[in-house]
Amino acid sequence: MLYERSSKLFEEAYKYIPGGVNSPVRAFKSVGGTPLFMKNAQGAYLTDEDDRQYIDYINSWGPAILGHTHPEVLEAIKKQAEKGFSYGTPTELETEIAKFIVENVPNIDQIRMVSSGTEACMSAIRLARGFTGREKFIKFEGCYHGHSDSFLIKAGSGLATFGNPSSPGVTKGTAKDTLTAEYNNIEQVEDLFKHNSGEIAAVIIEPVGGNMGCVLPENNFLQKLRTLCDENGALLIFDEVMTGFRLAFGGAQELYNVNADIVTYGKIIGGGLPVGAFAARNEIMDYLAPKGAVYQAGTLSGNPLAMRAGFETLKLIKKDENFYKNLAKTTETLDFEIGKILNEKGIQHKINRKGSMMSIFFHISSVSNFAEAGNANHALFNNFFHQLLANGIYLPPSGYESWFISDAIKETEIDKTLEAVRKFEYFN
Numbered sequence: 001m002l003y004e005r006s007s008k009l010f011e012e013a014y015k016y017i018p019g020g021v022n023s024p025v026r027a028f029k030s031v032g033g034t035p036l037f038m039k040n041a042q043g044a045y046l047t048d049e050d051d052r053q054y055i056d057y058i059n060s061w062g063p064a065i066l067g068h069t070h071p072e073v074l075e076a077i078k079k080q081a082e083k084g085f086s087y088g089t090p091t092e093l094e095t096e097i098a099k100f101i102v103e104n105v106p107n108i109d110q111i112r113m114v115s116s117g118t119e120a121c122m123s124a125i126r127l128a129r130g131f132t133g134r135e136k137f138i139k140f141e142g143c144y145h146g147h148s149d150s151f152l153i154k155a156g157s158g159l160a161t162f163g164n165p166s167s168p169g170v171t172k173g174t175a176k177d178t179l180t181a182e183y184n185n186i187e188q189v190e191d192l193f194k195h196n197s198g199e200i201a202a203v204i205i206e207p208v209g210g211n212m213g214c215v216l217p218e219n220n221f222l223q224k225l226r227t228l229c230d231e232n233g234a235l236l237i238f239d240e241v242m243t244g245f246r247l248a249f250g251g252a253q254e255l256y257n258v259n260a261d262i263v264t265y266g267k268i269i270g271g272g273l274p275v276g277a278f279a280a281r282n283e284i285m286d287y288l289a290p291k292g293a294v295y296q297a298g299t300l301s302g303n304p305l306a307m308r309a310g311f312e313t314l315k316l317i318k319k320d321e322n323f324y325k326n327l328a329k330t331t332e333t334l335d336f337e338i339g340k341i342l343n344e345k346g347i348q349h350k351i352n353r354k355g356s357m358m359s360i361f362f363h364i365s366s367v368s369n370f371a372e373a374g375n376a377n378h379a380l381f382n383n384f385f386h387q388l389l390a391n392g393i394y395l396p397p398s399g400y401e402s403w404f405i406s407d408a409i410k411e412t413e414i415d416k417t418l419e420a421v422r423k424f425e426y427f428n
């Protein structure tokens with residue numbers, strides 16, 4: 001039976017871990033079926049507990065941009081581990097990686113390390129509130145900034161009303177300070193600023209959406225947000241947890257030539273170990289404890305092992321002047337070739353792509369926001385997911401997730417992926 005050992009392990013896990021997983025998306029609820037338990041990850045490949053190999057298009061949701069277990073990163077982590085795991089004191093290594101990032105990313109002077117993207121984004125909101133003295137902020141439907149209360153809000157009915165909690169346990173008091181707008185809808189953002197004049201601390205956005213599937217900013221949307229924030233005294237926060245060091249070394253700020261006021265990071269800057277970060281110019285970061293009054297802290301923030309994994313990953317990327325060109329080329333090839341096969345099969349679809357991020361939406365001609373992503377045929381995506389999985393191709397288990405292409409995906413892996421797509425049997 002396919003996935004036999006994973007099925008047994010899932011049953012066991014279910015007894016001790018809520019839903020059998022430590023993060024919901026891994027449970028395959030969106031695509032159905034039993035989540036696969038992996039036991040090894042090397043380069044472009046995952047190996048499951050039934051010793052089946054998969055070409056990995058998740059790459060731990062972004063961190064493994066070099067491919068899994070890069071030998072030089074592995075060696076560096078081993079050496080670092082011999083010096084201890086965590087000191088709870090400042091270390092020179094933290095300054096080295098902070099300096100390296102500050103020198104390579106536009107428009108930031110200081111960076112604070114944390115242990116997850118959620119921590120980075122929630123701290124960025126607190127910092128923006130502390131800096132502006134305002135309480136409300138705008139987020140966009142379909143953008144995910146981690147699971148802190150103020151982000152788990154869905155749009156209220158009508159723009160002027162407040163958001164509603166999208167999860168039990170989030171209070172109405174929290175929800176009233178989170179305003180939501182539709183991605184790519186600048187008029188709604190203008191309205192929110194008009195209805196909440198002088199009260200909005202920040203606008204936070206995924207500069208390229210990755211949590212509603214891959215959705216791109218259109219018609220200079222990011223530049224227009226920059227202008228609106230300047231006109232209204234609000235800070236623009238780019239959540240680059242996914243896009244940071246993925247779309248370009250300077251992230252979406254560099255790629256779209258739009259400067260945010262605060263930028264958040266995660267995933268790649270930890271190289272697979274737990275790291276998040278947020279960064280800004282001195283004027284803003286000086287508000288942060290212990291220099292300023294905005295409190296934020298973390299036991300394992302700047303942890304030497306995680307810093308070493310992230311630093312080595314970033315240096316390896318930086319050293320390869322063709323890194324992003326090659327990644328984008330691989331992704332473009334997958335886009336065009338998969339698109340050709342789906343067209344030959346007569347399957348209407350839209351592939352959104354930027355750099356090494358892409359998503360396939362079925363039975364729809366364009367996807368520019370969360371509602372349109374929801375109108376795609378997700379049952380067909382789920383069918384596509386499972387048929388590819390059975391043929392050794394591991395896609396993100398949801399039509400609302402971006403694929404993450406790694407540098408370990410080469411011609412062989414592209415050919416195997418296209419072979420699996422050719423075998424896809426589509427029933428109308």
Ligand SMILES: Cc1ncc(COP(=O)(O)O)c(CN[C@@H](CN)CCC(=O)O)c1O
Pocket residue numbers: 023024025026061115116117118119121144145146147206210211239240241242266267276401
């Ligand atoms: C743009 C963006 N901002 C913040 C976060 C939260 O980061 P974490 O707290 O999961 O490290 C994320 C986390 N991304 C999801 C994948 N869509 C992580 C996977 C999961 O939740 O298990 C993100 O994509």
